[in-house]
Amino acid sequence: MQRESAIREPLILGHKTYKDITDDVVGPIMGPAPLGWKIMITISSIIAIYGIGSILYLIGTGVGVWGLNKTVGWAWDITNFVWWVGIGHAGTLISAVLLLFRQKWRMAINRSAEAMTIFAVIMAAIFPGIHMGRIWLAYYVFPLPNQFGSIWVNFNSPLLWDVFAISTYFSVSLVFWYVGLIPDFATIRDRVTKPFAKKMYGILSFGWSGRAKHWNRFEELSLVLAGIATPLVFSVHSIVSMDFATSIVPGWHTTIFPPYFVSGAVFSGFAMVQTLLLVMRKAYKLEDYIHIKHVEYMNIVIIVTGSIVGVAYLTELFISWYSGVEYESYAFINRFSGPYSAAYWTMMTCNVISPQLFWFKKIRRSFVATFILSIVVNIGMWFERYVIIVTSLHRDYLPSSWGEFIPTATDIGIFIGTLGIFLTLFLAFTRFFPVLALNELKTILKSSGESYKNEQVK
């Protein structure tokens, strides 16, 4: 059996047994829905319905209901797309990259982080879909034989790479998540008593019985999927950044974009994980499994990725001056002093300064401070995408084409609506799905559980 140093903080607090882990996670699923959950899902469903209404209005009327114009052809839609995809990255990073590095603390958070990834990618996928204008022709993005020649899609275009990247990313994350869920669904299947629930969990668990050979395959599968999901995560946001970087728009045309977008994505994703988990651990009484050490580890990731993002901002500024290209330097001077300077300085404050507060141990190990800062980071990351997209576009090469973007109620309604849909899906997940990876947590109980560690010291 694996041993771990007794000095290292335990990952599972209290005197837990295997049975306790099952009961703590399966208990809330079997009990009646708590009042707080009912209130929250009602509010988020109302917001979701408003968002769906806004989307239907957009489809019924046309993209003209957005604040877009001839100069600023991409604004809130693509900002929201990049923001949501970025948020998705934390889940795969936690489940894949941390699995390869054998980080045991990931086991308490990977299940909900992956669920967050899947829901975030669904939200992201809405935006390119609806911004096409004629969504009923959305299948044109796939290389299908047609009667126009046949004219194929353009495989030279990063926009098409994005179609492949996002659909691969979504489907691979989904199966990775589901494969891990199967044994836990089996645990629920064998616990629940209501016949309908038993039947449903029976179907969802695929008849999993925990045979030794199946576990052997399970571990190999998790490892290989983690191995191929790792380059996938990096490729997805790199490709998203190439949507911008391969164009000749000043402010977009920079080679720094792929690494800068990937670290920005991880940065905002971890912030969103913190926001959701800090509420979830309280609501479902999972304080022993997701405790301050987990939060601290995630805050360290936030410092690292936040600092990379900060360095990238400064590098961009420096290069815009150093390159001596008039258009580039104008784009950046305009960013921090032009009509959108408020967005730029919000981004700088939220993304560069606020994560540096985590160098203080008191702040890093405080639930309240972490919760506030995680929301600040997500606001900052939304503004980052807004700044990159809108400020670069609103000043064209020809001053006669200069324009401004002002969001309309539909722009705002759709964005707020996706937050509602996302929260509704996540709340449904916490109610019916095992929110912790039961089978994985049980494997680390003896090496990282508090009571077992104390025995080692004696």
Next chain:
Amino acid sequence: MKKVFHVMYDDDEKLLVAARELVGKGIHVNEVYSPFPIHGIDPVIGIKRTRLAITSFMYAMTGLSLAVFFMWYTMISDWPMNIGGKPSFSLLENLPSFIPVSFEFSVFCAAHGMVITYLLRNGTLPGMPATNPDPRTTDDKFVMEITTDTNSMSADDLESAIKNTGLLELSIKDLK
């Protein structure tokens, strides 16, 4: 009459010790049911490392060749187009912009092919019935399955050997 023994333990390490002891006596352990993977049990009860990773590599290579072939067919052979002056007349010239899609499609095929193979080989598919002998094996109990038809010992000898292994419960059933 052929018999099946389901020996239950309340700890993974107890089961591992017991399995080692029984296998040392020449007893064949058919199956182990556990709520999580017991590390180190595979060589003891004679389970070989799975070849799933090899299949994943094969699926990846299939995906890679399909993607490259398809992009060559659409972009170069079937309907070459001049898009922004980018070269579109030979695979080699155009290859750099084919890399992202080739990679994504290889990953797509590797991941899904491997998962489908895994589910089929396990026989775990939607709606399949559960086959664990006791519902507690998905919670905190560990069960070892030993049958008389894969062992040369008599049922009584097996029973006495099993009884000395620190077990929690023993259930003996007739094998159908």
